[in-house]
Amino acid sequence: MQETTQRSPLTAAITIVTLLFLVVPLAIVVLFSFNDTASLSFPFSGPSLRWYRDVFSSFEFREATTNSFYIALTVSALALLLGTLAAYGLSRSASRRRGLLGLLFFLPITLPGLFIGSALLLFFSRLEVGLSLFTVGIGHFLFVFPYFLLIAGAAFSRLDPALEEAAADLGASPWLVFRRVTLPQIWPILVGATSLAFALSFDEFVITFFVAGSDSTLPLFIWSSMRRTIDPSINAISTLLMAVTLVLFALGFLLTLRNQRRSGYADEAAFIGEER
Amino acid sequence: MPTESGGLQLEAVSHRYGRELALEGVSLDIHAGELLTLLGPSGCGKTTLLRIIAGFIRPTEGRVLLEGQDITGVPPHRRPVNTVFQRPTLFPHLDIFENIAFGLRIARLPKDEIKTRVTEALVLVRLENFAGRRSHELSGGQMQRVSLARALVNRPRVLLLDEPMSALDMKIRLEMEVELRRVHRETGAAFVYVTHDQREGLALSDRIVVLNEGRVEAIGTPADVYAAPASPFVARFVGDANVIPVEVIALNGESATVKLGGVTMATPARQVPDRGPGWLVVRPEAVRLSAATATSETPLAGTVRDLAFRGSSFSYRIEVPALDEVFKVEQPAELGPPHELGSEVVVNWDAASCSLLPRSQA
Numbered sequence: 001m002q003e004t005t006q007r008s009p010l011t012a013a014i015t016i017v018t019l020l021f022l023v024v025p026l027a028i029v030v031l032f033s034f035n036d037t038a039s040l041s042f043p044f045s046g047p048s049l050r051w052y053r054d055v056f057s058s059f060e061f062r063e064a065t066t067n068s069f070y071i072a073l074t075v076s077a078l079a080l081l082l083g084t085l086a087a088y089g090l091s092r093s094a095s096r097r098r099g100l101l102g103l104l105f106f107l108p109i110t111l112p113g114l115f116i117g118s119a120l121l122l123f124f125s126r127l128e129v130g131l132s133l134f135t136v137g138i139g140h141f142l143f144v145f146p147y148f149l150l151i152a153g154a155a156f157s158r159l160d161p162a163l164e165e166a167a168a169d170l171g172a173s174p175w176l177v178f179r180r181v182t183l184p185q186i187w188p189i190l191v192g193a194t195s196l197a198f199a200l201s202f203d204e205f206v207i208t209f210f211v212a213g214s215d216s217t218l219p220l221f222i223w224s225s226m227r228r229t230i231d232p233s234i235n236a237i238s239t240l241l242m243a244v245t246l247v248l249f250a251l252g253f254l255l256t257l258r259n260q261r262r263s264g265y266a267d268e269a270a271f272i273g274e275e276r
Numbered sequence: 277m278p279t280e281s282g283g284l285q286l287e288a289v290s291h292r293y294g295r296e297l298a299l300e301g302v303s304l305d306i307h308a309g310e311l312l313t314l315l316g317p318s319g320c321g322k323t324t325l326l327r328i329i330a331g332f333i334r335p336t337e338g339r340v341l342l343e344g345q346d347i348t349g350v351p352p353h354r355r356p357v358n359t360v361f362q363r364p365t366l367f368p369h370l371d372i373f374e375n376i377a378f379g380l381r382i383a384r385l386p387k388d389e390i391k392t393r394v395t396e397a398l399v400l401v402r403l404e405n406f407a408g409r410r411s412h413e414l415s416g417g418q419m420q421r422v423s424l425a426r427a428l429v430n431r432p433r434v435l436l437l438d439e440p441m442s443a444l445d446m447k448i449r450l451e452m453e454v455e456l457r458r459v460h461r462e463t464g465a466a467f468v469y470v471t472h473d474q475r476e477g478l479a480l481s482d483r484i485v486v487l488n489e490g491r492v493e494a495i496g497t498p499a500d501v502y503a504a505p506a507s508p509f510v511a512r513f514v515g516d517a518n519v520i521p522v523e524v525i526a527l528n529g530e531s532a533t534v535k536l537g538g539v540t541m542a543t544p545a546r547q548v549p550d551r552g553p554g555w556l557v558v559r560p561e562a563v564r565l566s567a568a569t570a571t572s573e574t575p576l577a578g579t580v581r582d583l584a585f586r587g588s589s590f591s592y593r594i595e596v597p598a599l600d601e602v603f604k605v606e607q608p609a610e611l612g613p614p615h616e617l618g619s620e621v622v623v624n625w626d627a628a629s630c631s632l633l634p635r636s637q638a
Contacts, residue, residue, distance in 0.1 A: 166365035168352045169330060170379035170430065176353075180382070184369040 026242065033235035051236040061237065064221035067133055068202055071217065075140045076198040083148035083197075084190060088182070090149075091156035102153070109146040116142060117210030124211065131213025139207040144197040151196065155189040192252035199248040203241055283308050284329065284434050284466065289338030290490075291324055298324045299335070300490040306434065311460050311467040315477040316487035317513065322470045325487070326436050329468065331355045342433065358427035359436040363443055364419035366411035372398075372422055373407040379430040397425035400459060417448040421455070428463055437469045441476070453479055474514050478502065486510050504546060504631050511557040511631070518558040518603050521635070524551045532632055537598040539576065545632045553635040560606040562629040565592065568620035576623045578603065580615050590614045594623055 036048040055061050086105065090098050108116060120139050121131075129135060159182065167181040168174070205219040212220055222237055284306040291299040299321045306312050314322040327333040328340060331352035340348045347355060358379070366375050374381075376397050380390045398404050401421040411419060420440050427435055437456075441449045457480065460467050471477050477484050478498040486494040486501065486509075494506040494514075505511035508519045525540065526533040532545035534556060543556065568577050578596035585591075592605040592615070603623055607614070615621050 160365070162361060162363070162365045163367060165332065165352075166359070166361060167367075167378070168332075169357075169359045170426065171353050171382045172378075173353050176382060180378075181367055181369075184367075 029235050030239050030242070032232060033239040035232060035235075051233045052240075054233045055236045055240075058233075060216065061221060064216040064218045067216060068218040071133060071137050071140055072198045072201040074137055075144055075201045076194045078141055079144050079148040079197040080190060080194045083145060083152050083193070087149055087152035087156045088178075090153055091159070092161075105149050106146045108142050109150070113143065113204075113206035117207040120207065121210045131211055131215075133212075133215050135211040135213070136208050136215065136217065139211045140201040140204055143204060143207055144200050147200060148193045148197045151193040152186075152190060155186045155193075159185060188255035192255040195248040195252040199245045199252075202248075203245055283343065285339075285341040286325075286329075287339040287341065289325070289328060289335045289340065291321075291328065291333065291335045291337075298490055299328075302338070302487075302490070302492055304485060304492065304495075306466055306468060308433075309464050309466055310482045311457075311469065311480060313469045313471060313477040313481035313484045314487060315471060315474060315484050315514070318472055320472075320487040321490040322472075322487050323438060326359070326438050326468065326470050329434065330357055330359050330436055356430075356433045357436060358430050358432040359438060360420065360423045360427050360440045362439045364411070364416065364423055366414075366419055366422055366426075368411055371407070372403070372409050372411070372414070375411065375422060376426045376429050378426060383430070393429050394425075397429040400428065400462065401425045401455070417444050417452060420444065420452070424456075424459065428459070428465070431463075432465055434466045434468060435463075437467060439471050442471075442473075449476070456480065478514065484514070486514060488513070503629075505557055505633070508555050508557070508633060511555075511633075516560050516604055516606075518560065518563070518601065520556045520558065520599065520601055522554050522556045522632070524554045524632070527551060534632065537576070537596075541627060543627045543630050543632050550634070555633040555635055557631040557633060558603075558625050559629060560591070560604040561589075562625045563603060563605040563607075564624045564626075565594070565605060565607060565615055565621045566624065567615065568622050578621060578623055580617050580619050580621060583614055583617050585609075585614075594621060596623055 033051055034047050034049070036046040036050065090102055090105075093101070116139065120135070120142070124131060124135050163181055163185075164177050167177045172180060203219055205223065208217050208220060209223075216224070218237070218241060222234060222241070225231060225237075226234055286302055286304040286306075289299055289302045289304075290297070302321075302325060314325060316322045324333060328335050331347070331350060331354075334349065338348075339346055342356070366372075367378065370378070373394055376394045377390050380393060385393075394407075395404075398407060401424055403418060403421055403425070406414065406418065406422070411422070414422065420443075423440065424437075441452050444452065453476065456467075456469075469477075469480060481498055483496060484494075484498050484501055485492055486506075488509050494501050494510045498514075501510060502515050505514060505517070508517075511517040511519055520536055522534040522536045524532050524545075525535050527545060527550075530544060530546070531542050533540055533542055534554065536556065576596060576598070578594040580592055581595045581602065582593035583590060586606075587609070589606045589608050592603075592607065594603040594605055595601075596603055605623070
């Protein structure tokens, strides 16, 4: 489907201005992370990696980064496992139950992080659970799971159940149907959704702030070092954080796109109503 | 690819979706190696019946037997039965070769054998050069041929076909029919073919089963079911028919005297047990038309209301006021130029080619 639309110069101008507004601050951060001097203003004095060296020699930075990776990995792996099961189950269940369960699963997406964070803080203190990376993990999972489910659920519901029936008819047990027919069609989307879950967890701040206790994650480290001084090494850290997130988002996006292109035939085949 | 075949029996199979009765007491004996068509209008339960045989639906009542073994509760993946579905269900992530090999890989056959059998199957459906293609590169007819190969490569005892050609256009359908008859002869498996298209059913099958509202209305060879329909429904559904209300006034062994309009005539009677109201089934091609003359004063006179040229024949609709009927008539084109629209004609038919049915059903 190709459409040709008349674009007014105004639309183009607004688009450019909006993009600049979004990108310029990020570009400045990246630029100054390579600046040789400590000043955070122009002129730019020359390329250098000294802030990156500074950052990597800091024990606190390394600990916070390790924690962030550790939590993001665990949370995204859990989201992959439970989210895939939930999405598969929801896509195969009766529509009424699907509606109600889906609503419950997606509820956290609609709540502000501030609310989730404070609610979790109250909840954990009531249960007398000490705040640690464990509670951060729980908070992140709560935050990340609906996003995973949203993407995976859409992928499962686009699958043609007739293909699974055909596989069963050809002798495949339910497990083999899932492994040989369902999974090969949607794994790129699952990987994409998992990397999105990783990225979301990796730079989550608000909920983490409430439930981290004395432990630190990368976003918390950035925030606390900025409270002390405005140090150019913040630019280096932010650039690194941005790089990790961008790579993961790009991976997720590309895989989703690739999968959509490949499944083009399913739409063509869906032109006939089926008699029961 | 010779296939070892065995019979499949359905014993008093009934099925309900909630309160809705989809099948009622269907008993059927599918012979080894035959091509049997389940024919009926949409909603008659034919697809339900097929899905019961495939194992996707467990019937509410009754049993399914394969070579004498009860398989009613056996899940689809453990039945030696394969299906060609209504629309192509090729796996988009596999190429054509791997699509066809799917069942053999699940069965963990040796690699060489898989290669040989898939190649044979590709030859069987005349798609030798398509092994490396993806499903979206194929036309609808080619996809259904791959589906056929993918099912047959497993050498099923029974192959189920659920209106596999309904999405194809007429020209390809006719070609596919020829292919399907050839493949059936070459494999020797029992084929159960579901369709609502009576032309397809008549053309393809050794036997047809006519289903209506979840019940079997007729079983027999296409010629038998056509020549001696078991009910007015079968008469109207299999082929075209004029179903005329008559009064049976006398029975005499194999023949009966019936009254319609003001006319009495003799007609063969196979299924009428008693005098009283009945239906006379007259096939359109059994009707003869002749031009009405000034002197002919028969109640079977009518007016040509519609006329269509069908290539080898003319197809008419004749309004006969005395019988309160509109007759469907097929006349071979070689009988000469057609009777014109609006002209007066006399309707006649060969009594021997009619069927008389009791009027217990509509």
